[in-house]
Amino acid sequence: MSTQRQIALLRGVNVGRAKRIAMADLRKVLGDLGFSGVRTLLNSGNAVFDCPAADAAQSALRIEEALVLKLGVPARVTVLDAHQLAEVVAANPLLDLASDPARLMVAVLSNPADRTRLEALAHQQWQPEAFALGQWAAYIWCSDGVLASRAAAAMGNLLGDAVTTRNWSTITKLHSLAMET
Template sequence: MPGVAIPRRENTSPLTDGHHRATPAPGVSEDVQVPAYLALLRGINVSRNQRIAMADLRSLLTGLGHDDVSTYLQSGNALFSSRAKSPDTLATQIEDAIRKELGLTVRVLVREAADLHRVLDANPLADVATDPSKLLVTFLSVPPDAAALETIDPATYVPEVMAVGEREIHVWYPDGVRKAKLNPPFFEKRHPGAAATARNWNTLTKLASMLG
């Protein structure tokens, strides 16, 4: 059965719904290459109580001193470059800023560009996933708990199929995601205190091309 194709990476200018660049810090050259990151916000713009305009998110990230800030779609996908070296530290920083400036409690997961490309290159469900809109990756704020996941009986969740990665879980939903059982809340229950948020393959391949 044909798998899901992964588009070739291209170093092109991102096509986004907004693009902001922060003013370089004194003494820092604009020519210095800084790492690119992807911030994934969990559960925003799906209810009246967790609304964040992407323009506000871009302004918030720029205000934190990050460069090349852009967003994609309304589901909370932000791209930026930063001299910070820890994705987890960046996630905490963004969560704190959202709480202080926007008055919302939102979990944020941050991944380096190379990490996103790794996830796409791995594609462990390529042999079964024939529709990229139904192939999702659930990102976790902690590494998957092997002991907790081993208790899952795959037969109980057929036709859904999952494959565990380093800090993410690929899931194929042939019947769609509306009534899916192997969803982010399912994985959060097996990782107490952790956050999980999912994006489909189409969104992730677009984000990867934007990151370069």
């Protein structure tokens, strides 16, 4: 049976005091689900793993259920396969504008249909910020930081917890981890 490399992004984990998960526990939960080669990045719910070729949405649902059943932590999970993550990295149209990778945010869509809901934001003027859409993600240049970003706030108002965001540094580290053999 062929395997597929997937990347799980847990929303809101280890941010503040709520939804605390040790990365060792996350690795165990993913291993117990039958995923292999499980590696985590940072302490914020980012995991790379191999699994039998499976739909990313199905993997996300299985992980969400296991987090509640085994750890008592409800969290939205977005899963991309390694090829989708590579496309997210390659398609970033804001690299020339962004001067700080910590302020360049990548909002990975849980449901690709949500992209349609964000199209109007891509046509608005956000200077000095910027907002752009790719196939699997929205890209937001938060020139004055995420908390001050009008574009990030507008996206959050539209999608709520249906999207999870990582900065460019984290996305590129995940991509490197996913490309390792």
